[in-house]
Amino acid sequence: MAVSITYPSSSSWWQIPVGSDFSLANLPFGVVARPGHEAMVVVRVGDSVVDLAAAGIEPELTAAPALNQLMASGRGPAVRLAARDVLLGPPRPEVIVPLADVTVLLPIDIGDYVDFYASEQHATNLGKMFRPDGDALLPNWKHLPVGYHGRAGSVVVSGTDVVRPSGLALRDGEVRFGPSTLLDIELEVGFVVGRPGNRIDVDHADQYVFGAVLLNDWSARDIQSFEYQPLGPHLGKSFATTISPWVVTIEALREAGTFCSPPAQDPIPADYLRAEQPWALNLDLEVHMNDTMISSTSFREMYWTFAQMLAHMTVNGASVRTGDLFGSGTVSGAAANQRGSLIELTWRGTEPLTLADGSTRTFLQDGDTIVLRGSAGSGSSRIGFGDCTGTILPAP
Amino acid sequence: MAVSITYPSSSSWWQIPVGSDFSLANLPFGVVARPGHEAMVVVRVGDSVVDLAAAGIEPELTAAPALNQLMASGRGPAVRLAARDVLLGPPRPEVIVPLADVTVLLPIDIGDYVDFYASEQHATNLGKMFRPDGDALLPNWKHLPVGYHGRAGSVVVSGTDVVRPSGLALRDGEVRFGPSTLLDIELEVGFVVGRPGNRIDVDHADQYVFGAVLLNDWSARDIQSFEYQPLGPHLGKSFATTISPWVVTIEALREAGTFCSPPAQDPIPADYLRAEQPWALNLDLEVHMNDTMISSTSFREMYWTFAQMLAHMTVNGASVRTGDLFGSGTVSGAAANQRGSLIELTWRGTEPLTLADGSTRTFLQDGDTIVLRGSAGSGSSRIGFGDCTGTILPAP
Numbered sequence: 001m002a003v004s005i006t007y008p009s010s011s012s013w014w015q016i017p018v019g020s021d022f023s024l025a026n027l028p029f030g031v032v033a034r035p036g037h038e039a040m041v042v043v044r045v046g047d048s049v050v051d052l053a054a055a056g057i058e059p060e061l062t063a064a065p066a067l068n069q070l071m072a073s074g075r076g077p078a079v080r081l082a083a084r085d086v087l088l089g090p091p092r093p094e095v096i097v098p099l100a101d102v103t104v105l106l107p108i109d110i111g112d113y114v115d116f117y118a119s120e121q122h123a124t125n126l127g128k129m130f131r132p133d134g135d136a137l138l139p140n141w142k143h144l145p146v147g148y149h150g151r152a153g154s155v156v157v158s159g160t161d162v163v164r165p166s167g168l169a170l171r172d173g174e175v176r177f178g179p180s181t182l183l184d185i186e187l188e189v190g191f192v193v194g195r196p197g198n199r200i201d202v203d204h205a206d207q208y209v210f211g212a213v214l215l216n217d218w219s220a221r222d223i224q225s226f227e228y229q230p231l232g233p234h235l236g237k238s239f240a241t242t243i244s245p246w247v248v249t250i251e252a253l254r255e256a257g258t259f260c261s262p263p264a265q266d267p268i269p270a271d272y273l274r275a276e277q278p279w280a281l282n283l284d285l286e287v288h289m290n291d292t293m294i295s296s297t298s299f300r301e302m303y304w305t306f307a308q309m310l311a312h313m314t315v316n317g318a319s320v321r322t323g324d325l326f327g328s329g330t331v332s333g334a335a336a337n338q339r340g341s342l343i344e345l346t347w348r349g350t351e352p353l354t355l356a357d358g359s360t361r362t363f364l365q366d367g368d369t370i371v372l373r374g375s376a377g378s379g380s381s382r383i384g385f386g387d388c389t390g391t392i393l394p395a396p
Numbered sequence: 397m398a399v400s401i402t403y404p405s406s407s408s409w410w411q412i413p414v415g416s417d418f419s420l421a422n423l424p425f426g427v428v429a430r431p432g433h434e435a436m437v438v439v440r441v442g443d444s445v446v447d448l449a450a451a452g453i454e455p456e457l458t459a460a461p462a463l464n465q466l467m468a469s470g471r472g473p474a475v476r477l478a479a480r481d482v483l484l485g486p487p488r489p490e491v492i493v494p495l496a497d498v499t500v501l502l503p504i505d506i507g508d509y510v511d512f513y514a515s516e517q518h519a520t521n522l523g524k525m526f527r528p529d530g531d532a533l534l535p536n537w538k539h540l541p542v543g544y545h546g547r548a549g550s551v552v553v554s555g556t557d558v559v560r561p562s563g564l565a566l567r568d569g570e571v572r573f574g575p576s577t578l579l580d581i582e583l584e585v586g587f588v589v590g591r592p593g594n595r596i597d598v599d600h601a602d603q604y605v606f607g608a609v610l611l612n613d614w615s616a617r618d619i620q621s622f623e624y625q626p627l628g629p630h631l632g633k634s635f636a637t638t639i640s641p642w643v644v645t646i647e648a649l650r651e652a653g654t655f656c657s658p659p660a661q662d663p664i665p666a667d668y669l670r671a672e673q674p675w676a677l678n679l680d681l682e683v684h685m686n687d688t689m690i691s692s693t694s695f696r697e698m699y700w701t702f703a704q705m706l707a708h709m710t711v712n713g714a715s716v717r718t719g720d721l722f723g724s725g726t727v728s729g730a731a732a733n734q735r736g737s738l739i740e741l742t743w744r745g746t747e748p749l750t751l752a753d754g755s756t757r758t759f760l761q762d763g764d765t766i767v768l769r770g771s772a773g774s775g776s777s778r779i780g781f782g783d784c785t786g787t788i789l790p791a792p
Contacts, residue, residue: 117627148628229536232624316635317559318549
């Protein structure tokens, strides 16, 4: 594992709470609005944001309602370092805005959204449940990172309520329309494309990925299982996908010592998927339902890396554009409490979870709140994503 | 069928070739660039375009590099009528630009792209080929319009060359990487969303759809068949999708008497898919390979209508945005020469086509050019889409 770089929070004139996800080591980008101002690109620090345009940091890129221009410019790393310089230099309280005074917005204008299926444990668990008599993994799974396009227009920022979707499903053996009764979550990590490209070399992935977010791929299992043959999921997924608002940069992940070697792959994949660099990410991930932590897992065991996903997505000549988003697929570990979806955590509803208030759950009930959390590193090199949260509202 | 409205081309001061797809009855929208000018929204007429901004027609909407602003404004029908008034009024040759003097661009900034699978003949043909021992249609097919998300960033305008994609496929029983050897076409009609919405009433679909284009969903069958389980097609489709450049408006389709009753549906679909209005479209469609017409079919027999697709896509709460595109899926009729893909026309390569030059084809060869054509109405109410074309370039 790479050696991490430390940035003690005490070295800034601005007070950063101890243990904050948003230490000087992180400085992720986001977009906020405040009354009387246009939406603007900011850097998050502690419980506040740095108004980059007010600080005079590349205002032609940062006085913008999305990160896209900044990401396309290639100036992201320099802007982040300039923000750190401000926080380490002479006090400039006029460039700091408390988070309580802003509305946090979706940070990117998303082009295409692709969702992968890269956890061997998750694919195996779902295979066992849905194809009990066959091989748990399909023949393609270890040859390429299986993925499909999701709905970019339904990606929402953390904190947006999620309305329970309705659709056709098999209900008591009949095809009937109604609200989903098997509403689920998927704990994922999402990657944001900065620089456009095609036929991207797997070992150059870090030149094209701007950063990462947490991603909850809400899933209506009953709608999904009726509709998905032969062309894949559609309405069972397209109603909402939530991402965390702060894009943690590739540089922050590297400085925190997050990059590490992925699990060995057998069979050895095709040349275009074979990497020299260690593209796994040592991220600790958690899922909280209401006040109970229901899953705690790691991203480092994912079978396919984000670099392999990007190389795969573009090997056929397809371009990625600035603002494209791709998700890892559900992150599930080997142990029962390391699974990243309710269908796995409750084994298709047969093993209900018990929450701190004594109530039990199989799938999501109206009013339930899900929070995803993620972090890397420790001590003064620790960085985090902040909450990726949503609350279920009843079907209309 | 609705009574069509006639607009004799002779009633304009501008000369429109007899039999042009772009008669006074049509006046579709597109976007062009010419040297020394910004890209602009135009209306196509005969072999020329009307420079709407130069004609003083809503320049704040038409001096734009895409149709999106115009579509979102709801002023499309009024702008089209104003263009017709110009062509029927006193001569104003200064607002006409010959097509030869412009570059035709992709007309829309596409949000999400969804592709359906709405032809019963096509779904049955593919079912017979891929699942010879099972039912040709899967259990969900007659209950809902099956569809999935495609890659918006790979949609290109007619005339763009298509580079043969490479990918992993089963080749002689082994998983190997290489150029696709089963490169195919799909004859489709695409629909462009004008006004945003969600939970759209099937009988209000015409309030949200701005117009239609021809669409070729190029498909690498070998890549697709290896990758597509369980999440649907990805790299087998994502390398390119071609659309015709002129968006034929809902108003033009209506005036040409195109709307008609769809085939009866059995079983009767769910309420949200049950329409009072006749949403089928009586379009004549053709596929040409090099100089040979290889398919001639009609859109009117499609099992699911565009209105049902739009209602379905939004019934779970998902929004459609201005510029979203959805495709019908391959249009195949009952007869062998009415099929809309090579895999069907050659029955998986077992019945090669013979072209006018005496050569034979199963799937696409490098250098082959495909042209899709489509039209509706007849005489002075006839309208057409113009060519939707692409030529295959070798894999790099």
